[in-house]
Amino acid sequence: MMNKKVLIVDDDPRNIFALKLTLKSRGYQVESSMNAQLAFQILKDSEIDIILMDMMMPEMDGYEAVKIIRNTPAVSRIPIIAVTAQAMPEDRQKCLDAGAQDYVSKPIDVDQLITAIEKLL
Template sequence: MNKKILIVDDDPRNIFALKLTLKSRGYQIESCTMAQEAIQILKEQAIDIVLMDMMMPEMDGYEAIRMMRNTPSMSEIPVIAVTAQAMPEDRQKCIDAGAQDYVSKPIDVDQLMTAIEKFS
C-alpha cells in the first residue's frame, strides 16, 4: 500500500517541490501551511508520516510535535523534522521535541528518502 505523507511547511514552494519528488516515488501526499491545520488533518485522516517544517508562524513545528505526542490518536505517527537550522543542537532539539528524524534544508532528496523509508 502507498504510504500517505503529510507535508507541513509555511512556504508553498517547498511543498510544491516535495510533492513532486514524493509523488514520483509513489507516495500519496497531503499538505498544509499551518501547524494547526496539520493537527486537524491528523485527527481526520490516516497519515503514515509527517514532514514538519520547524520554523512556522503562529505555532511552530516544535509545539505541533509536542501536541501530536500528547494526543493518543497521533502520538505514534513518525515525524521527520525539516528545518533550515542545521546545527547539531538543532537536530537534538527536534528529536527532544518528539521527532523521529531530521532533514535540513535545502533538502537532500536521498537523505529525505532514507529517512522516509525507515518508516515505510
C-alpha cells in the first residue's frame, strides 16, 4: 500500500486539493492534472498506480480520456476510478463501459473512495 501513486484528473482545484489531503494522509503519493492532455503527459512520465478520473471536464471529458488510456498499451492496465457528480445507475454503467474499473459519486465519500482504491491496487 505504501508509496502507491495516484493520479487525480479533475478540472476543479478544490476537488484536487481535498483529495490530495485525504490521500496523502493515507500514505499515497499524489500527482494531479486539471485536464486530460496533461494527464496523458503525466502518465507517460511517471509510474502511476491508479487514476481518479473526473468524468465531467471541459474540452475532453473523462469518458473520452478513459477510452484513450485504455487504447494506449503502455498505460492501458492502470486501474481507473471514475469520479462524477452524476449518480444515476446508467451513469455508473456508462463509466464502466468506457473502461473504468469502479465509480464514486461526488460529493466523495472518503471511506468509499479508499475502499475502491485498495480493492484495485
